[in-house]
Amino acid sequence: MSTPAPPDTAGVPLARLAALFADNTRAAFLLALLDGRAWTLGELARQAGVAPSTASEHVDQLVAGGLLAQERQGRHRYLRLAGAHTAxxxxxxxxxxxxxxxxxxxxxxxxxxxxxxxxxxxxxxxxxxxxxxxxxxxxxxxxxxxxxxxxxxxxxxxxxxxxxxxxxxxxxxxxxxxxxxxxxxxxxxxxxxxxxxxxxxxxxxxxxxxxxxxxxxxxxxxxxxxxxxxxxxxxxxxxxxx
Amino acid sequence: MSTPAPPDTAGVPLARLAALFADNTRAAFLLALLDGRAWTLGELARQAGVAPSTASEHVDQLVAGGLLAQERQGRHRYLRLAGAHTAxxxxxxxxxxxxxxxxxxxxxxxxxxxxxxxxxxxxxxxxxxxxxxxxxxxxxxxxxxxxxxxxxxxxxxxxxxxxxxxxxxxxxxxxxxxxxxxxxxxxxxxxxxxxxxxxxxxxxxxxxxxxxxxxxxxxxxxxxxxxxxxxxxxxxxxxxxx
DNA sequence: GCCACAGTTCGGCCCGGCCCGAACAGTCCC
DNA sequence: GGGACTGTTCGGGCCGGGCCGAACTGTGGC
Structure with a gap:
């Protein structure tokens, strides 16, 4: 059983974190969420002017990176900043x-x-x-x-x-x-x-x-x-x- | 005289700033410079394991972005963090x-x-x-x-x-x-x-x-x-x- | 003047990421 | 159940950016 590589991460942690911010769409999401409330995925997509599919992928990254917390209710996916630390x-x-x-x-x-x-x-x-x-x-x-x-x-x-x-x-x-x-x-x-x-x-x-x-x-x-x-x-x- | 576009920037400022950090090589430079001293370009390049030419381009970006200050002495290019704010x-x-x-x-x-x-x-x-x-x-x-x-x-x-x-x-x-x-x-x-x-x-x-x-x-x-x-x-x- | 050395510029390669549309799954309302 | 709607997954296209080596400029030492 040779684990081919640690499945998780590569590179400098600082760079991986910064990469989450280094995109216009994701940055727009984060700035919008600075109001402290939870937005649905669709709202975020419209705000940033991208297709829902694109927004979905970006939100996945932000959640995986620990910047956003999510909560699913019915057919909605609510997103908010992970905490005061993140804000x-x-x-x-x-x-x-x-x-x-x-x-x-x-x-x-x-x-x-x-x-x-x-x-x-x-x-x-x-x-x-x-x-x-x-x-x-x-x-x-x-x-x-x-x-x-x-x-x-x-x-x-x-x-x-x-x-x-x-x-x-x-x-x-x-x-x-x-x-x-x-x-x-x-x-x-x-x-x-x-x-x-x-x-x-x-x-x-x-x-x-x-x-x-x-x-x-x-x-x-x-x-x-x-x-x-x-x-x-x-x-x-x-x-x-x- | 139609200025075709503001020559400077496009996109969310937050994203442009974060992009400077979002690269393994540039991140390594910044972390090395956290010691508060001035490094030459060659030292930074060796530290990060990249060719001098690559390092030169990265440093250009960091200086243009206001994160680094530079000082040229003879054939050396000394780099340091722009200030306590940046650190x-x-x-x-x-x-x-x-x-x-x-x-x-x-x-x-x-x-x-x-x-x-x-x-x-x-x-x-x-x-x-x-x-x-x-x-x-x-x-x-x-x-x-x-x-x-x-x-x-x-x-x-x-x-x-x-x-x-x-x-x-x-x-x-x-x-x-x-x-x-x-x-x-x-x-x-x-x-x-x-x-x-x-x-x-x-x-x-x-x-x-x-x-x-x-x-x-x-x-x-x-x-x-x-x-x-x-x-x-x-x-x-x-x-x-x- | 000649050589060693630090740094820059340029061309070219290549990989990764961003984006969309289409098809699909799940929820809610009538 | 049918239709409207929210969100997800997948394939494919495109563009930008990081990297290198080679050639070149400029400085310093002998």
């Missing part, structure tokens, strides 16, 4: 891509981009000007520090416990960092990610202080939210004046 | 690759791997059991926290200033985070990176408390270093007992 990697790579040039895109594309730039979810936390604005406000109030790293202060821990009823989510984990910086690809600024960023986004949606626009990643503050966040953090999140 | 991305991708399987490699390969596992530089800071051990000791002494994020404490800032004469390096920058977690691919544990990690590595080498083994990334503590670090952090960095 972070996608976001890191996308952010490194850089200012990405002013994007000589179409007009309607730039309208959609503008909504995303105002506010959006980034997997499980908030990004865009909304996310950066909240982060800045928390720093200004001494709830978050970054001069010695990116961490909540003791005041910050209290703030989450008292105002968002989030003591449990932040206490438990040695697993996931409470505060982690995530680099924003529109603002080129850091904003709050990690368990703290996730619970913040979760509570704001739950209390309807922010809401999703349409079916995408874009979000905006509700009138209630504008009022509440002005009280809690002294920040104006009402969006563009114009 | 972090390489490290993130390599770490995600995962436990990477126990590596059914050759015996001498595993001997070299063992030296790297004990201690090594990771671009500009320390990794391996040495890096993780120092990080753990700093946490134990209350110099570093991770329950609220990954950040130096006020005591930690003082410790760096008093014992490593590093006040300047840590004060200046809003640019680079003082403390940042870097995930270790041998230990699967976080260790100290960022400006703090860099200055720690720099001072320890400067004082000859640690020294490089051969010409690679591996490092070990000197007798002086073992003594000094036991005093300063109460940690034993003498390496394997065997």
């Amino acid at each position: 972070q990697l996608v976001e890191d790579l996308a952010a490194y891509g850089g200012p990405a040039a002013p994007r000589a895109g179409t007009l309607r594309a730039s309208a959609a981009t503008a909504a995303l730039a105002r506010g959006r979810t980034c997997y499980d936390h908030l990004a865009g000007r909304l996310g950066v604005g909240l982060t800045d406000a928390m720093i200004g109030r001494g709830l978050l520090r970054l001069d010695t790293g990116f961490a909540l202060t003791d005041d910050g821990m209290r703030w989450f416990a008292e105002n968002l009823d989030a003591a449990d989510e932040l206490r438990g984990g040695a697993r996931r960092p409470v505060a982690r910086p995530c680099l924003d690809w529109t603002e080129r600024r850091h904003h709050l990610a990690g368990a703290g960023g996730a619970v913040l986004c979760d509570r704001l949606l739950e209390r309807r202080w922010i809401e999703r626009i349409g079916t995408g990643r874009a979000v905006r503050a509700t009138p209630d939210g504008v009022r509440a966040l002005r009280e809690l953090l002294g920040v104006d999140v009402s969006g563009e004046p114009g | 972090q991305l390489v490290e993130d991708l390599a770490a995600y690759g995962g436990p990477a399987a126990p590596r059914a490699g050759t015996l001498r390969a595993s001997a070299a791997t063992a030296a790297l596992a004990r201690g090594r530089t990771c671009y500009d800071h320390l990794a391996g059991r040495l890096g993780v051990g120092l990080t753990d000791a700093m946490i134990g002494r209350g110099l570093l926290r991770l329950d609220t994020g990954f950040a130096l404490t006020d005591d930690g800032m003082r410790w760096f200033a008093e014992n490593l004469d590093a006040a300047d390096e840590l004060r200046g920058g809003a640019r680079r985070p003082v403390a940042r977690p870097c995930l270790d691919w041998t230990e699967r544990r976080h260790h100290l990176a960022g400006a703090g990690g860099a200055v720690l590595c720099d001072r320890l080498l400067e004082r000859r408390w640690i020294e490089r083994i051969g010409t690679g990334r591996a490092v070990r503590a000197t007798p002086d270093g073992v003594r000094a670090l036991r005093e300063l952090l109460g940690v034993d960095v003498s390496g394997e007992p065997g």
Whole structure:
């Protein structure tokens, strides 16, 4: 019994992982899934503009590579990112891509981009000007520090416990960092990610202080939210004046 | 004058960036350059086992893509990573690759791997059991926290200033985070990176408390270093007992 | 000036990956 | 059961990219 070759892999692991990202179609899938929700295979295929058969093969690769988790329901195949770990990697790579040039895109594309730039979810936390604005406000109030790293202060821990009823989510984990910086690809600024960023986004949606626009990643503050966040953090999140 | 097409790029930026990593030869280059030093093109070619002509083309791509910086001296072409930013991305991708399987490699390969596992530089800071051990000791002494994020404490800032004469390096920058977690691919544990990690590595080498083994990334503590670090952090960095 | 050496450019080979359409399997609804 | 729909598998075409060797440029040493 001579095993002809280890059936699994060949080559540098780094290269095999990167190859999963190094295709326009798969990259489009991963960016779409950054909204943190589960998409069907057909939705992904339409989004990327490829045939379902092509999408099926790409999704197989991403699942086999551990980047996506899947769930089959009836005749649908739901796909989502494998976890926060994966989302972070996608976001890191996308952010490194850089200012990405002013994007000589179409007009309607730039309208959609503008909504995303105002506010959006980034997997499980908030990004865009909304996310950066909240982060800045928390720093200004001494709830978050970054001069010695990116961490909540003791005041910050209290703030989450008292105002968002989030003591449990932040206490438990040695697993996931409470505060982690995530680099924003529109603002080129850091904003709050990690368990703290996730619970913040979760509570704001739950209390309807922010809401999703349409079916995408874009979000905006509700009138209630504008009022509440002005009280809690002294920040104006009402969006563009114009 | 109809510009036929923007001469630069096509496709998703994420995919174009990832494609630079998605080749065994280029990945080998990047991993080799993680030692933070400048290599000549010939050295890189030998390391990866390809012809100089092939290496030349790969390096062109990496430089054009902004991942490498180059410097020409006489008939040599020196290459290094473009910056800490780039090193972090390489490290993130390599770490995600995962436990990477126990590596059914050759015996001498595993001997070299063992030296790297004990201690090594990771671009500009320390990794391996040495890096993780120092990080753990700093946490134990209350110099570093991770329950609220990954950040130096006020005591930690003082410790760096008093014992490593590093006040300047840590004060200046809003640019680079003082403390940042870097995930270790041998230990699967976080260790100290960022400006703090860099200055720690720099001072320890400067004082000859640690020294490089051969010409690679591996490092070990000197007798002086073992003594000094036991005093300063109460940690034993003498390496394997065997 | 001559030789050794580092790196580059070019032509050509070849393999792998991406894509589609067609045929098929499984699910849901009427 | 019939029809609409979602997703999968397979075959085949095509293109791009990685690799090498050979020829060439430029630097440094004798």
